[in-house]
Each structure stands twice: as structure tokens, then as C-alpha cells.
Amino acid sequence: MTSAPGRRSSTFTRLLRHGFTDPSAAERLLDTDGLTALRNDPVLLEALGATADPDLALLGLVRLLEAQSGATARQELLDTLIAAKPLRDRLLGVLGASAALAEHLARHPSDWQALVTYEPRDLHPGIEEFERGLAGATDPVSLRVAYRRCLLSIAARDVCGTIEVAQTAAELADLATATLRRALGLAAAAAPEDAALCRLAVIAMGKCGGHELNYVSDVDVIFVGEAVDGGDEGKALRAAGRLAAHMMRICSETTVEGSIWPVDANLRPEGRNGPLVRTLASHLAYYQRWAKTWEFQALLKARPVAGDPALGEEYTTALQPLVWQAAERENFVADVQKMRRRVVENIPAAEIDRQLKLGPGGLRDVEFAVQLLQLVHGRADTSLRSGTTLDALKALAAGGYVGRSDAAQLDDAYRFLRSMEHRIQLYRLRRTHLVPEDEADLRRLGRSLDLRTDPVATLHREWKRHASVVRRLHEKLFYRPLLDAVAALAPGEARLSAEAARERLVALGYADPAAALRHLEALASGVSRKAAIQRTLLPVLLGWFADSADPDAGLLTFRKVSDALGKTPWYLRLLRDEGAAAENLARVLSAGRLAPDLLMRAPEAVALLGDGDGGGLTPRSRAHLEQEVLAAVGRADNAVQGVTAARGVRRRELFRTAAADIVGSYGTESQPAEADQGALVDLVGGAVSDLTAATLAGTLRAVVREGWGDTLPTRFAVIGMGRFGGHELGYGSDADVLFVHEPREGVDEREASEAANKVVSEMRRLLQIPSADPPLLIDADLRPEGRSGPLVRTLKSYEAYYRRWSLVWERHALLRAEHVAGDEDLGRRFIELIDPLRYPADGLDDEAVREIRRLKARMESERLPRGADPKLHAKLGPGGLSDVEWTVQLLQLRHGAREPGLRTTRTREALAAARAAGLISEEDAATLDEAWVLATRVRNAVMLVRGRAADTFPTVPRELGAVGRYLGYGPGHAGDMLDAYRRTARRARAVVEELFYGGS
Template structure:
């Protein structure tokens, strides 16, 4: 029969109005003979229009009808039209789950399980599910029965008969019944094994917490004891066979698909440990070897199958260990590190779509709630629930979390879990990725009741809830600490002082009482300042806790706030410029140097909020500023104090940029190029020290001679100063050169030059709280015995007649740094033939250099110092690398222009480019040099004073580790890596330097 065009158009319009996206295909399905009885029934169309995906539901219904026996089709359709509960349940499932539609097509009689429920059956538990699975006596029939029960849960879910929490609980109960049925099948297959052991199955994770997904690994551990007089080893082997068989029954794929994987990898020793242990073996492991995350995993443990008495014994034995976990060293950092590791392992292309593991996802809520449970559950048994939502409610009731905050998080968690359930329900596949296809997003949105514009509404609600969750650490862990310290209005929820101290202690604060006092001082009162602090501090506390020394961070913040709290721009900067607050937290908790510099000039906080503020300023910018400031002062002392102020500010800028670049922030991860970080510090400190010396020179000249010294004068940088490789605690090695001006006698010029050197040194050595800038002239001709300053002609005469090999080597780093630029360049032209000798240095000179190096190694290393950990003179340290590179310069720079540089890394690269050093050897030396330089810088940042060895104090060592990129608990890895890298460098050095 030919369809009338107008009628066809009207049908299409009606189908589109009911939510069909392919009305042509829907019309063809409704026109099939098997659907003749309901072809145009408005009841059916209205019901289809109410489901998540009408097209999917209609296709599934047609398949189900076609699968019925001839006489069953009419029964199904008549019942469907007559019974609204069945219509809603069946079509709701078919419109949300392609996989359950497939199941119904394979088992067409299973639709009858959805016909009716008694009121008492609306929320079945484990016993009801066990009854439904009772007849399953093999893996295939168990899968069929499992899917049939799953069909009922899905129907209650999509119809709203149960909420997301009840759905997850029913899924966990069905999993419990399935594990019991699978164990029964395994026991029937091996009765002799069953007779030899008592086996208990303990569920962890979501199954243990009664919050399972539609498709999820079921995490378990197995515990067994001998039975029937069997020996322990025999019983364990029997239990292992039963446990393995149980896992295969649930995990293997058959013609009916799979149920879900049973995952035992959370057991002691993970995959490397035995599948089954006795109770005493479990306890021995947890008491001696377990890591923090293993106790976190046990928080949701409950017995689900096997011997119930043994299961309860297991729970009673391990529970005290779980609730003592928060007392372990590095507890909170361990938990936070585990969370970061989860995020880091998400493929970059999936982070934004990860509903479970991504930032603002389900795992954020679960981790935060578990963290609070483990901290406060020690003294409050009411918090010891395996369910995330129950635990969150208990935390709010106990005052550990604000009720409004808990309510918001409850809403967010329920919405995200509902999204996760509906995503998995579609094809019954284990996934947590939000789909990208618009059709999938439309079905997902409609399944959650979003009908106006499902895709837009879904994305809006998802992002809104994820944004709430992303603030969970502030909302759940840190803000109540302020409530404990601040003066709250009567009736407001607050932590007890004891609970607040427990939380601070768990966060790593060594003096929680002092921390509470700081919080009270900062956040109490009704002033605008206190209100802004209450907004800032929860986030800052989290950043402080993420450092090696939270106490120092909080104390430093209080001191800066006390100094600047009345300054209008300070708190506004921290509140409105997100990077400024985090940068400040990182800097204040990273060691002593940067906070000390900041507290001497708190206004430098502004640097942290300027997008370009952390970029070090070059000497071309610094020197004119310093000279202009010096010129405005009335005395040399005040002039140098001003120059030191500029140095202090720039040293803080450099240190802050170094720390933030090393640690990274939430928005910007740490830079991977440690060589670039080391070079940046070397350049910056060199430039600001050169500018400071130029300022001291100008001040010394002006004090006595006005604008012009009777002799031209230049400061030549030597050593690491000339190499642009200064660290925070380095001295500035220098030579002083002068040349009498026209008409000035040599004696008068010499007296003036000596006077200005003495005055410069005096001015720079005036007592100050700033890091000292010491100028060291010991590399001059004749060393300490020679005159402090010489004329250019005197240098020429000395180098021509008396120069030693070590002086040629020292001059490799010579570069003009201050004073008369033209004189400085003439000095460099004078020494170039000496440091880059034609045809290279003689073999006698090479032997002397090697002899000096060996003598230095044996005589200058401090007594008691570990030669494997001394950054300057130790094995594979700075001296080894620099002397090796300098030997190549002395031998080959005359022929290789690239070697004519004062910088170690550039010379090393040039030697490789020229084919003098193999690529691997050059890389090994470069890595060791960069690492040793960063260790020295890190020691100064952490301790506030220079040092060439690793700190002995535990907190200082941990802070150094953080600076070098090693997280909490990895200090040993840092030391091992340093020894390994420098050992390789020493081997290369011995080959290249000693021709070993």
C-alpha cells in the first residue's frame, strides 16, 4: 500500500515532536507487520518520547517483539499498552542501554521480570539477589541470571524508583550475591579443596563501600585458614585454586559476555604477592610493610563471600591499623601524591573528558572524604563508613565540614555518579569518559532529565558541579581550620581545637598549636582584612601543606601580612591575581633565603603578581638604575645601602623565579629543562652582582674624587663570576686593573687605585642582614702576596715573564664586569694569547695541571666530608667537570673559536660540536655540572647560607628534594641519583682529563 504524502509528513512531524532523530527509520520500524497492533497508538509514542533515546528504544522493542514466539508477541504488546509501570520500565531500559536491549533479544522471556513488583521488592538486598541467582550452576547461566537481575536495577534506576546512591548499593549487593554464587560453583567443582580450607572474600573499593558502578572491577582480597585438619600450606594452595576459579568465573568472556573483572591487585605486595594469605600473614604485612595508600584502600573493606566468621575476624584485625594510618609519617603528602599520580597518568587528550579521575572528578571527592575520615576517624567512630555520601554526611554532622559545603558536594557527587552510571549503562562497558558524539551527549542529557537543550544543559551542569568539586580541598580540608581559629557567630559549625590540631598535624605541621595561633591572628575579627584572609587562607594552607616545611610557610605569611596588611594593594593582589597567592605560598615555604629577602622588603610581593615580574633583569637595565640611585645619595654608605637594596630585590626576584620554575604551580607545571634554570640563575646573580659592584665603585669614587678617578679603573670577573655561573652564595672572584690618566703620575694613580679598591671592599663589607657580597682577589698575580691592583702594563710584564700554568687556566674565565669598559676590553686582548695559546699548552703544562688537580682533591676536601656528595670538590662534581672542559680549552681554543668562552656549558657544547668529546660523554658531564650547581643553589635557598654538601637536617633535605623535583618520601632517590650521575661523570673525567 502506498503511503499518502501528506499523511507521511504528518507522521514524521509527530515522531520528531516525540524526540526521534531519525523519523524515517522510526516510521519504517512502526510499519513492520510485527508492530501492526501498536503502529499508531499514541500511548506507545508518548512513552517512547519520554525515554533517553526514542530511536534506540523503538529499535530494541522491535527486536524484542520479533524474538518472541508467535503467540507471545501479542501478549507482550497488549501488556505493554495496558500496564504503564511495565511500559516505563521496559522502554526506559531500552532507551538507555543498547547492551540490555541485546540481552532481551537473546533472552526474550526476561521482559516478564519487569511486569510488576510488590512494594517490598522495590529495594532488593543480597538475599533477594541470591535467590535470583540460585539456579545458576555454571558460568554461562550465572551470566544470564546476573544480567536479568541487572535489568531490574537498571529499570528502577531509569524510572527514578531508586536514586543514584540506592542504585550503587543495589549493584554492590548484586556483586556480593554473584561472588557467593561463583564461589559456590568453584566449590562444587572442587569439593576436596573446599573441605581443606576456610576461605573469606573481602571486598574493597566501591563494592566494599556499597557504591558500585554498572561496570567496574570488583576489588577483593582473599584470606584463608586451614579446615578439616589440613596443614596450612595445603589449605592455602586449596584456597588459591578456589579463589582463582572464582575470578575466572566472573572475569572470563563467554557467549553471554562477561560479568566484571575480579581484581585482587590491592592485596599485600600487589601482583607480586600470593593471591591468598592467612590472617596472621595479612597482619604481619600490614604492620611492617604496608604503605599509606594500602590503609586507605582498606577503609571500605567488608566481608562479602565465603566464611563469614573468618571475614569478620579479618575486619576486626585490620580496622585498628586503618584508623592509625593518619599517624604515619608523610600521611597527607602520601595521599596527595597518590592523587597527583592518578591525574598525571591520564592521557592528555582525555583529561577534560575524564569524569572519574580528572580534576573536579569523582575521585577528588572520594579522596578528600577518605582523607578526612582517616584523620578524624581515629577519635570519632561515627565517621567510619565505607560509603562516600554517608561519610560526608557524618563529617558534616560532626562539624568537620560545613553543612552548606557538604550539601554542595553531595549534589555534585550524585550528579557526576549519575552521569557515570548512564554512560556505562549504554553498552555496559567500563568507561569514565564523557562522550564527544552529539547523539551520545543528547541521550546522556535526556537520561538525566535534561530535555530543553540536552547537550548544552548537560555540559553546563557538568562543568558547574566539577567546579564545585575542584575546590574540594578548600571546602573540605582547610576552611574548617579557620573556623576553629576564627571568632564565629553562635551556632556556626566549627572544629574543636583538638580536631583542628589533629588535622594540622596530619598535614605536616610540626607545631599545630603555633599554626592555630597564626590562623587566629590572621583571620579573626570582622575587618575587611580578616574577611579577605579567610578567603585566601584555605587555599594557602593547602599549598603550605604541599611543601617540605608548612610551619615556615604559615609563619612567613603571617610576618608578611603583618608588615603589609594595612597596605591596600597587598590583599587585593593576592585575592585577585591567582598566581600571586600561589607564588607567595611556594616561596614562603621553600626555605629561608627567599622569605628572609622578602621580609627585609615586603613590598617585593608585588613582583609575584606581575606576569613579567619573575623575569630576571639584565645588567643593561640594572646598572643604570643602580648608578642613578647611587648618584642621588649624600654619602658612600647610604649609596651602597641603596645599591644593596636593589640587589636584595633582584635576588628575591631570581630566587622566587627559580623556586616557582622548579616547583611549578597548579596552572604551570615545573619546567623540565633544569639546565635552563641553572643558566638563568647564573646569569641573573652574575648581572646583579656586577651592577652592585659598579654601584660600590661609583660610591667609592664620588666620596673622595667626585666624578672622575685620577686613573682609569676596571673590575675583571674571574672564576664563576666571569663565567656567568654564580650561585646565590658565591663569592665574586675579581682582578683590579688601572691605567693612569693623561698628566697623572704613576704613583698618584697607583695610590688612587689602591684607595678605591680598599673603599669598595669596606663598603661592601659593612654589616647587613642581606646575603653578603664578598669580592675575592686571590686569583691575582702572585696571589695573596701580590698587589691588589696593577696597571695594564704591569699585568703585561708579569704574564710575559712569570705567569704559571694555573694562571692561564684561571684567565679562561676572565671577563670585564665593572668600571672602564675600554680598559677592560684591552685587558682581555692582553690575556687572550695566554689563555688560548697558539698550538695549545705544552705537555709539561698539562702534567702540572693534572698534578694540581690531584693535589686539590687530596688536600682541599673538608675533613669528614663524603666525597660522593660534595658538589664542588667531590667525585664528578663541579671541579671535575670544569677542569676537564678547561683542559680542552687550553689545548684547542686557538683552533676552535667556539671554545673561546668563559661559560662551562657553552665550552662543553663547543667541544662536542668540534668532535673533541663524544655526545654521550658531553651529556654526562653537562648533567652532572647542572645537578651540582642546582644542589648548591638549593642548599642556599633552603638554609639561607652557602654550602657544598647536602643538608643533614631532615626537613632541609626534604625541601632540597622538592627544589630538585623529588616529592615527599623520595630523599633517598635524590641522593642515589646524585651519586649515580656524578659517578658516571667522574668516569668520563678520568678518561678525558687524566687519559685513564
């Protein structure tokens, strides 16, 4: 039947006005036989227009009417809809929000009557009411039908606004509880002999345990079993396991009626690898000895829901004390925060901006923040021990652990995000936490949340606003109350007690909470602009400090830097306005002693941590450094002042390099940790070597200016040796050098020699003047004749010596020789002189190879410090720096004349060249490179952490943890770091044994 054009136009207009997006299709549906009453009834059209999706609601209603068993049943439904507004709103509301429930009603057309029974006095059914609704289910299929019927009643009251989101979640959890009980009853009825052997308790975890379930979610459970009346425990547990597995299948398997939800038991001890059912004693033993931090966090929501109620209560009574002791575990907060970061890192990049649950500013941010505060403060305050997020948040606010306005904003945001999640899942009854991208889906979602004016744009705006609130408060919530304990608050804000603040600081990893509180008070108290800005900065800074191995040191040094620079306008502006600066500063200050010590000697170097004119953290080139140092020396009045100026540049640039190294190793929120550890090693080695060369150039210039004016009687050059010549200096390395000179034309050789020796003597003296900076020691022991030989020789003297007397070890040492300062032409000619020695045309004879091996073995036996663990000695231990370098250098001595790529002073370059030339396999080269990079990073880490050089891992736990953090190991994983080092070194030593000691 087709409407007349006039009526069609009128109906079309009304449908459009009522929110239909496809009024033509709607009009065709209304023109079918038997639906004339719908088309002509303004009440029904208005009710359809009030739904989330009027088109969907009308389609569902038409299908439901068509599914009725005859005209009488159809008319009864229509009459009831027109007469009863509560039913009309519920039924049409569901049909307009859920295509899945519309399909259920089409398959079970009498189930609409379930909505009639829920009048105002019955609006909040509990577990008993749901159990009655499921009681008739005798198999998995009928259980699914009954479950959907109960779900229909919850959804109807939800979409009509009769219950709010927290009540909806609680009712869904109660329905899940009733369903688990019925499923367990079906499993027991199918295997009565198993049921007679055991007591079985089902413990709900996660959202079900917390009374805050989604429409579609895994239901997390843990099973506890015991034998009946002292029966055989093994038989009882096997029987309980069969019952539990059957119960899980009943809920999880897909039938013609679909599935209910997966039952997930992976939160049990040992996860999937552990037995499905354990005794209470076994559970208790596991949690006392083996459980990880996240497992105690999960137990916060544990609640007995099905099976033997007494056994379930015994379980929670026994386990709850362990939950509230979890915050006392070492690295507790760091473990929880690391787990949260890992969740975010594992979100596919394409989904992160659509994630309601797991992404930044999502539901999980609220839950983690609340749970952390509960576990920290719930030890002493039992009012916080709720498994329900919003109830716990309310209790935290009432107890003063969270500011009331913060709690209110977080509560509001959480409710909005959970409502979004509910409505997204309700549409298809599918488990998802992604905001849809389709315009129609977004429109329906927005309208379901009562956003009727421009629903898509308004939804996006409200969602982003709430997510922003959550993200900000998540970052602030754990840290800000510490400031409230010591600083003036806005009127009406909550205030942590000193004891609560101390507890939270201890949980964060601060070893001296009393001192930390004093620092916070000094930084944040008062009404000055400085205090106001620091109150803004400190919450997140405290978190970054806590992410390190020494939060106390980070906070103390920050106070010192702020005391030194707090009145400097650019300092606070830098930290407040430049995104990277504050986080970089926090990382640098809490990573160890070296960088903070350098910064305290030159606080203005904090400007390097920003993105602006400070130059950033990219090390300067050698040419740039030398130009600056020479200019500073040129402005000085005497040599001492000149070297002091050069040291000032060195101090600043060492800080720049150390900061770049730390930030690259730790990473930041916006920039992950540097993946290529070799790149960091090369950066540090090159930067420190260039800086040392520039410092020596400046010192040489200062000495020459003071003693001789513009021109020294002899040309003079400094040759870098060892790690210096190889561009591989560490923060605490000595500078191995040779000094060479050549008398200028017309200058007596004796006069030239006296001048050269005086230059060397003065350079060493000036550089050894006591200073708080890391020392720069010049070591000339690699010169001809070693310590017995003259400190400086002429080029001709070197030539004569090397021609007549040079030993194998001296050729070996010359492999790393490179001009670093002074006369460039003289330096070039020295390198030309030694090239035939270090890259001999005929390679090495067997006796020379044996000599090198003897020297290496002797060094290993004589130089290793007494009591040191050889396997953990980064320089001299098996697989350490010496092993790799001597192996590479033996290849250079043998093949350097024929392979130009081997003629380099740099270990990694030479190793790559040997691989390219086929002198070493790709696998062996990679093994040696990995070991060399790791050993170098260990030495750098120890210097950064302790402020003094060493070749072994620290023994102090906090220092060892700091080295581990630098190397990428989280809190509590120092043992893993040491094991990894031993494995890497062991593999490298096997290659060295073959190539250096045993190969041809």
C-alpha cells in the same frame, strides 16, 4: 503495509511531538504487521516519548516482540504493556536507555517477565534476593544470563526513578557480592578437593567494598586463605589460589553471552608481583612493615563478601586498626595528595575535559577529599568509619568536620555526576567515564537525567556547574575548616574543635599546630576587609604551604608579610586578583630561609610575584641593572648611602631570581616544574653574576664620586674571575676578582697607584658594612703572587708579571677572566693581554699537564672538610663541580687556540664546544653536564633552604626534605635523592678519570 498519507502525516506529527528524532523510521516500524496497536495506542506512544531515547525504545520493543515465540506470546506482552503501567514504564525505560539490555532481551525474550515481579513491596532486593536469582546458574554462560536478568531489574527501577543513585550503586554492589559467591561456588564444585583443603575469604575493595558500584566496573578484591583444621599451609594456599583464580575467570572471561566484569586482585600486597592468596598473618605482617599510604586508603573500603565469613571478619578486624593509624604516618597527607595529582597528570590531554571520574572536578575529587578527612579524624571519631562516600560525607558534616552547606553541595554534585556515569555506562554496558561527544548520545543522556528542555545544552550547563562546585570544594574542604576553628563563621556553619583542627594541621605536616592556629587566628579573625580576603585566600594557601617541606615557616612568614603590607591596598588586591601571585608567594615563603628573609627586608618586592607591572620573575639584564644602580648611586648624598641604594637593588633582584628559581623548580598548578634543570642553573648563574657586576659598578661609582668627583686619576677596571667571570655565581658565592688600572695621561704613576689602592680599599670596606642581606665578599686571591701580591696593578705590571713569572695555575685561573665593571677599554685590553696565556698556541706540554693534575689531586686531599662525606660534597667530591670544571678547562688550555668555541668563560658552553669539536664523546659530555648541573642545583638549594652557603647536603631532616623538594623529590624521598646524586657523580667521576687523569 503502508499507511495512507493522511494517517501517516498525523502519526508523524504525534511521533515528533513525543520526542522521536527520526519519526519517519519510527512510523515504518509501527506499520509492520502486528504493531498497529502500538501506533494507535496513545498511552504506549506517550510512554515511549517519556523514555530517554524514544527511537531506541521503539526499536528495542519491536525486536523484543519479534523474538517472542509465536503470536500468543507477542500478544501477551502487548496486552501486559497496555494494562500494567509499572511494567510499561520499566520495560520501555530500559529499552530507551540501554541498547545492551535491549540486546539481552532480544536473545532471552522471556526475561521481560522478571520486571513484573518487582511491585512496591519488593523494590529493594538485597544479597539474598540476588542469590536466589542466580541460584539456577550452573556454568559461566548461565551465570552471565542470570546476572543480566538481575541487572535488568536494577536498571528498570533506576531509569524510572523508583530508586535513587546511591540505592542503585548499593544494589549493584549487592548483585556483585551474590555473583562472586555464586562464582566461587561454581569454582568449588569444579574442584571439591581444593575446597576441602582450605578456608578462603574474598574481601571486596573499592566501589564494591564501599557499596557504591557502577554498572560496569572492575570489582576489586583481596583473597585471604587458611588451612582447614591445622592442615598443610602450603597445600592450602595453593588450593585457595586455584579456587580464587577460577572464580576470577568465571566472572571475567568473555563467552557467547559476553562477560560480567573483570575481577581485579591488584590491590593485594605487592600488587601483581605478590601471591594471589595470603594467610591472615602474612597480610598483617605486610601492612605493618611495608604498606604504602595509598594501601591503607584503599583498605578503608575493605568488606568481606564471599567465602568463609569468619575468616573475612577476622581479616577486617585485624586490619582496621592499621587503617585508622595511617594518618599518623610521616607525609601521609602529602602522599595522598601526590597520588591524586599523579592520577590527573596521567589523563590523556584529549580526554581531560570529558572525564567524569578522574579529571578536576570529577568523582575522584569528592572521594579523595572525603577519604582524607575520614582518615585524619576517624582515629578518634568512629562515626566517620564508613566505606561509602556519601554516608561518610554525611557523618563528616554531622561531626562538624565539613560545613553543612558545603556537604549538601558536594552531596548534590556527587549524585549528579554518578547519575551521569551510570547512564553513560548503561547504554552499552561498557566501562567508561568519558562524557560522549555525539549529539544523539548527549541528547539521550540529558533526557535520561530528566533534562527535557534543550537536553544537550542543559546537560553541559549542569555538568559544568556541578564539576565547578566539586573542584572548588575539593580545594577548600581539606583546609577551610581550620579557619572555621579560629575565625567567625556564617550562621549555621559547622565549627571544628581546637583538637580536630590541631589533628588536621599535624596531618598536613605542620610541626607546631598550636602556633599555626595562632597565626590563622591573627590572619583571619575580625570583620575587616583584610581579614575577609585572607579568609578567602588561606584555605588554598595552607594547601600550598603543606606541599612544601616546611609548612610552619611558610605560614609564619605569610603572617609577617601580611602584617607589613596588609593595609597596602595593592597587596591584597594582587593576591586576590592575579592568578599566579598567591601561589607563587606560598611556594616562595615555604621553600626555605633565603627568599623569605630577602622579602622581609623589602616586603614590597611581593609585587614581583604577580603578572602585572611588577616586572614578573624574569631577571633583568646586566645593562638594565647597571643603569638602575648607577642612577640610584647618583641620587645619594655620599658613598655609604650610594652603596646602601645599590644593596637595595641587589636585595630586590636577588629575591626576584630566588623566586623564579623556586617557582620554576616547584612548578604551579598552571605551570609544571621546569623540565630543563640546566636552564634554571643558567638563569640563576647569569642573574646573580649580572647583579654582582652591577653592584660592583655602583660601588665603584660611589667611591669615585666621593673621593675624586667625576674623574679618577687613573683608569680602573674590575675583572671577574672564577664563577663570577663564568656567569655561574650561586646565591652565596664570593666574587673572585682582579683589579687593574692605568694612569691617565699626565698623572704621576705613584698618584695613580695610590688612587687605585684607595678605590679597592673603599670598595671592600663599603661592601663589608654589616647588613642583614647576603654578604657580597670580594676575593682577590687569584691575583699575581696571590695574597702576597699587590691588590691592584697597572696593565703594564700584569704584562711584565705574566711574561716572566706566570705559573700554570695562573693560566688556568685566567680561563674564567672577564671584564665586569669599570673602564671598558681597559678591561678589553686586559683580556687581549691574557688570551695568549690561557689559550696557548702550542697547547700544554706534558709537564704542565702533570702539574695541573698534581694541583687537582692536592686540592682534593687538602680542601675537603674533615668529616665530610666526599661522595656527597657537591664542589670537591668525586664527580662534583671541581671534577667537571678542571676536566673542561684542561681541554680549553690544550685546544683553545685551535678551537674558537672553547674560548668562553662558561663551563657548559665550553663543554658543548668540546663535544662539537669531537674532543669528547656526546655521551661523556652529557654525563659531565648532568653532574655539573645537579651539583650546582644542590649548592643553590642549600643556600635557598638554610640561608647560608654550603657544599654538602643538610643533615637536619626537614632541611634535607626541603632540598629534595627543590630538586623534584616528594616527601619521604630524601634517600632517593641522595642515591641519585651518588649515581650521577659516580658516572661523572668515571669520565673524569679517563679524560683528566688518564686520557691523552
